[in-house]
Amino acid sequence: MKFTFFNTQKGKIILPVVLIFVWYFVYHYLQPFTDWLIFSALGMTKGEHLAETLWFFIFEFPKVLLLLTLIIFFVGIIRTFFTPERTKKALEGKRTFTGNIMASMLGIVTPFCSCSAIPLFFGFVEAGVPLGVTFSFLIAAPMINEVAVVLLYGMFGWKVALIYITTGLTIAIIAGWVIGKLKLEKWVEPWVYETKVGHNTLGDKKLHFSDRIKFGYEAIKEIVGKVWLYVALGIAVGAGAHGYVPAEFMASFMGKDVWYAVPLSVLIGIPLYSNAAGIIPIVSVLIEKGAALGTALAFMMSVIGLSLPEMIILRKVLKMPLIFTFIGVVGVGIMMVGFLFNFIF
Numbered sequence: 334m335k336f337t338f339f340n341t342q343k344g345k346i347i348l349p350v351v352l353i354f355v356w357y358f359v360y361h362y363l364q365p366f367t368d369w370l371i372f373s374a375l376g377m378t379k380g381e382h383l384a385e386t387l388w389f390f391i392f393e394f395p396k397v398l399l400l401l402t403l404i405i406f407f408v409g410i411i412r413t414f415f416t417p418e419r420t421k422k423a424l425e426g427k428r429t430f431t432g433n434i435m436a437s438m439l440g441i442v443t444p445f446c447s448c449s450a451i452p453l454f455f456g457f458v459e460a461g462v463p464l465g466v467t468f469s470f471l472i473a474a475p476m477i478n479e480v481a482v483v484l485l486y487g488m489f490g491w492k493v494a495l496i497y498i499t500t501g502l503t504i505a506i507i508a509g510w511v512i513g514k515l516k517l518e519k520w521v522e523p524w525v526y527e528t529k530v531g532h533n534t535l536g537d538k539k540l541h542f543s544d545r546i547k548f549g550y551e552a553i554k555e556i557v558g559k560v561w562l563y564v565a566l567g568i569a570v571g572a573g574a575h576g577y578v579p580a581e582f583m584a585s586f587m588g589k590d591v592w593y594a595v596p597l598s599v600l601i602g603i604p605l606y607s608n609a610a611g612i613i614p615i616v617s618v619l620i621e622k623g624a625a626l627g628t629a630l631a632f633m634m635s636v637i638g639l640s641l642p643e644m645i646i647l648r649k650v651l652k653m654p655l656i657f658t659f660i661g662v663v664g665v666g667i668m669m670v671g672f673l674f675n676f677i678f
Contacts, residue, residue, distance in 0.1 A: 359399055367392045386576030393568050393614065397487045401564070402557050404483045409552025413545045430510055432466035437505040440473030441498075464521065465513015472663060473505035476638035484564075484613040489620075496674070497630065504634070504666040511662050520655035564614070571614035575621065587624035587632075594628045595671035599664055602635030612636045626678045631671030639663055 367388055371377050377384035457467040477498055485494040587594050616633045620626060639660055647656060 353403060355399060359396055363392060363396055382576045384576075386572045389572040389575040389618075390568055393488070393572070394565060397484060397564060397568065397614075398557075398561060400487050401480065401483050402553055405480075405552050405557060406549040409549035410545045413548045430506075432463060433469040433506045433509045433513070436462075436466045436470040436509065437473040437502050440470045440505065441477045441502075463513055464518050465509045465511070467509075468512045468659065469505045469509025472508055472638060473502060475640075475643070476505065476634060477501040481613065481637065488613065488617045493626075500630070500670045500674075501634065501638075504638075504663060504670065508659075508662045508666050512658065515658065517655050517658060520652040520658075522650050522652065567612060567614035571618040574615065574618040579622075582622070587619060587628045589625035589628075589675050591628075594625065595631050595668050595675065598628050598632035598671070599635040599668055602632045603639045603660065603664065604641045625675045627671040627674030627676075630674060631667050634667045634670070635664065638667070 370391065371384055371388045372379055375387075377387070379385075457470070482494050482498060485497050585591070587598065612633055616629045619629045619632070644656055644660070647659075651659070
């Protein structure tokens with residue numbers, strides 16, 4: 334059933350305000366409601382495995398989903414100013430460290446996923462963007478996305494979210510710079526340099542504010558429509574671990590005092606496939622159960638930033654030595670971040 338009110342321009346402007354008020358209400362009243370539902374209405378006992386599992390899911394899922402919807406709307410508007418074509422133009426001619434910094438910053442607000450790796454990659458190469466700068470973009474875009482930031486903020490607070498953004502940018506900048514210094518262009522498939530790419534659907538078209546609002550709503554349908562199930566599944570897995578997994582078990586191999594915890598977590602995370610929506614709720618419970626913050630962040634970054642499906646797709650444009658170099662450089666960066674934060678915290 335369609336509500337025609339929200340098809341009007343007035344409705345599209347009012348709905349974000351409504352979402353903000355709903356988020357405020359949920360943030361302040363969801364916990365007492367969940368307590369009442371689980372421990373009073375259902376008569377369950379606090380501390381029981383099933384009770385804690387249900388409490389975690391009912392409390393986390395609506396809170397995270399509402400925040401995700403709200404933030405993605407505004408990020409969708411921001412992205413209309415950073416289309417892939419404009420991103421390429423901004424990066425053309427930029428070299429050395431400046432280009433790596435710009436590419437990493439643009440990666441945060443520019444749409445990117447594994448399925449778009451190929452056209453973006455040879456689009457950047459065709460536009461004259463250096464290989465190392467391109468890799469800074471490819472690392473930052475999937476690793477530091479609005480879904481990850483929103484979920485981290487919703488579950489851990491702004492400090493952890495800020496740590497994630499800062500470390501992700503640092504890895505993207507330095508790893509791209511290192512790859513650029515190694516002069517690895519010979520390991521890009523020759524056909525990439527011979528391909529001419531077309532312009533995207535937005536290109537340099539000037540958009541009115543109403544058009545940008547429309548893109549914000551399209552972002553909600555596109556992103557939330559795809560990831561809500563991952564959010565639900567991730568929180569469900571996290572809820573099960575929250576209720577049933579002993580803290581001592583997690584601390585035994587992901588704790589701060591286990592020297593091999595960080596590299597083991599990265600190695601485990603690389604072949605796994607998940608997006609931020611699916612992995613962050615699980616990481617939340619890992620930390621709660623005794624995993625060290627740095628170890629958990631390293632695991633999360635390896636899952637998001639070095640997923641096996643992305644490597645398989647990138648094989649169409651990169652030769653294996655460059656792919657292994659990419660995995661190695663980024664993997665070492667992630668491990669350094671893990672060790673650093675385990676030392677600090």
